[in-house]
Amino acid sequence: MSHDFVNPAALHDPTGFGYSHVVRTPGGLVFVAGQYASDAEGNVTSDDFAEQVDRSLENLGTALAAVDLGYADVVRLRTHIVDHDMDKLAVLAARIERIWGKRPPTQTLTGVASLALPGMLFEVDAVAVRP
Template identity: 70%
Template sequence: MSHRIINPDGLHDPVHFGYSHVAVASGELVFVAGQYASDADGHVTTDDFAEQVEESFDNLRTALAAVGLELSHIVQLRTHIVDHDSDKLAILGKAIGAIWGDLPPTQTLSGVASLALPEMLFEVDAVAVRP
């Protein structure tokens, strides 16, 4: 299976963290690495959970746009929440509902003790399908 790795402009350079933002496999499947509320230098932009969720999905949107796709092309999400609780689940559910309405993609949510950077409270990665 051939694949292509892409690190789009508008997102921080992730290579020194040991990953890339997007992988396109066989021209049909697109894999997007964990996105978080980062600026162009990879710094976390806010300590507010809801804002981190929103900015993470904005970065996911940017990653997909680099290969001509949109959030509607996502078939699977994996979300990671530091110190997961029902309040954070409600915030995530509201964000997903605003994007996908009544037809969200599949999702696996993991409650975790920490993520790659101490300031990170949320991370999302995705698999999309090119139509």
């Protein structure tokens, strides 16, 4: 069995940007590319940080659902925050707790000067494991 690349119809077509949203591996690992607050055309949907976090995590959920997984299957997150500060960390922590409760996946947070597209303030990628 080879790797299976998946680009859910509910998310923008990422191939023009040079990537796929999800790849399933024969060993059961699933990698989800960086999700941001994008609409169906790939445009950033808001200039509000909290709204971007919410939309990015919703898009992550959509990507996971496309391969019959959910948030509970995520074992690793990488998050990227433009101009990171403690207020933004508090927003992210609240969203993580809302989704994963007291058992969040591992996470690496990186503060960055900018992300791939103008207006992006947050991005999250994930590794999940098929049960």
